Amino acid sequence: MMLVRQSVVTLALLATCGTFASAEQAVQAALPPGKTVSIPVRIVEGSPVNYLVDDGTAENTIGVNNGATANQFLWFNRFDIDPTDLPLRVDQVQVFWANLGPNPPAVGNAFSIHIYSDADANPANGSTHVVSQAATIGVVFTAFDVQNITSAPAIASGVNLHIGLVNRWATPGVTPANFPASIDQTVPNNVRSWVGGDLTGTMANPPVMPTNAFFGTIDSFGATLAGDWLLRATATVVPVELMGVTVE
Ligand SMILES: [Ca+2]
Ligand SMILES: [Ca+2]
Numbered sequence: 001m002m003l004v005r006q007s008v009v010t011l012a013l014l015a016t017c018g019t020f021a022s023a024e025q026a027v028q029a030a031l032p033p034g035k036t037v038s039i040p041v042r043i044v045e046g047s048p049v050n051y052l053v054d055d056g057t058a059e060n061t062i063g064v065n066n067g068a069t070a071n072q073f074l075w076f077n078r079f080d081i082d083p084t085d086l087p088l089r090v091d092q093v094q095v096f097w098a099n100l101g102p103n104p105p106a107v108g109n110a111f112s113i114h115i116y117s118d119a120d121a122n123p124a125n126g127s128t129h130v131v132s133q134a135a136t137i138g139v140v141f142t143a144f145d146v147q148n149i150t151s152a153p154a155i156a157s158g159v160n161l162h163i164g165l166v167n168r169w170a171t172p173g174v175t176p177a178n179f180p181a182s183i184d185q186t187v188p189n190n191v192r193s194w195v196g197g198d199l200t201g202t203m204a205n206p207p208v209m210p211t212n213a214f215f216g217t218i219d220s221f222g223a224t225l226a227g228d229w230l231l232r233a234t235a236t237v238v239p240v241e242l243m244g245v246t247v248e
């Protein structure tokens with residue numbers, strides 16, 4: 001039997017940041033994560049729901065590199081679903097691509113969007129794939145790259161939404177090392193941002209939760225990596241009559 005040396009995959013932090021609060025402090029200081037603060041008003045059918053955990057500015061970028069070349073990886077945010085918003089349909093994903101490192105993301109680079117629902121708020125024991133979509137980067141460095149999700153089915157149940165991306169433009173062993181995932185490291189860290197890798201350095205499409213190599217919150221890989229992905233989503237509360245209910 002041929003033994004193949006397994007690639008050494010390291011999570012790499014691009015720049016050195018300033019001070020960090022402890023994870024405990026960050027959790028204590030966090031606003032309700034996973035959803036914008038909103039005035040409690042009666043839910044209107046078709047009203048938008050915004051999901052975000054970042055503060056809108058990236059202090060750093062993170063990549064998964066194998067020496068001098070880049071691997072593909074999955075990075076995703078775990079958002080809470082308010083039961084009163086069900087059923088919902090994810091209709092937009094927004095990602096900020098930052099110019100904070102070598103070989104930064106460029107307009108036209110291929111990536112993929114992956115959306116999951118989860119019944120138990122624990123990505124580590126799996127979650128349910130909802131929809132994936134191929135995409136190319138539309139804007140970098142100056143504004144969020146807005147990607148409309150064209151064929152997302154309605155999500156009828158679940159307590160969590162996982163919104164993830166894979167850097168498909170990376171070819172292991174070929175593409176120079178880079179740091180595609182922009183991260184907000186301003187405290188509080190909401191401990192909602194996760195990362196996963198595949199042993200091969202190329203992610204399955206869609207990635208299976210949990211991925212078969214490293215998997216966990218970005219915070220779990222060390223305090224200098226902790227933070228919140230600049231990765232957001234917008235959903236629409238789906239009127240029940242549009243859910244394809246059949247009447248016999
Ligand atoms: Ca789960
Ligand atoms: Ca920030």
Ligand SMILES: [Ca+2]
Pocket residue numbers: 053054055184185186187188189190227228
């Ligand atoms: Ca933050």
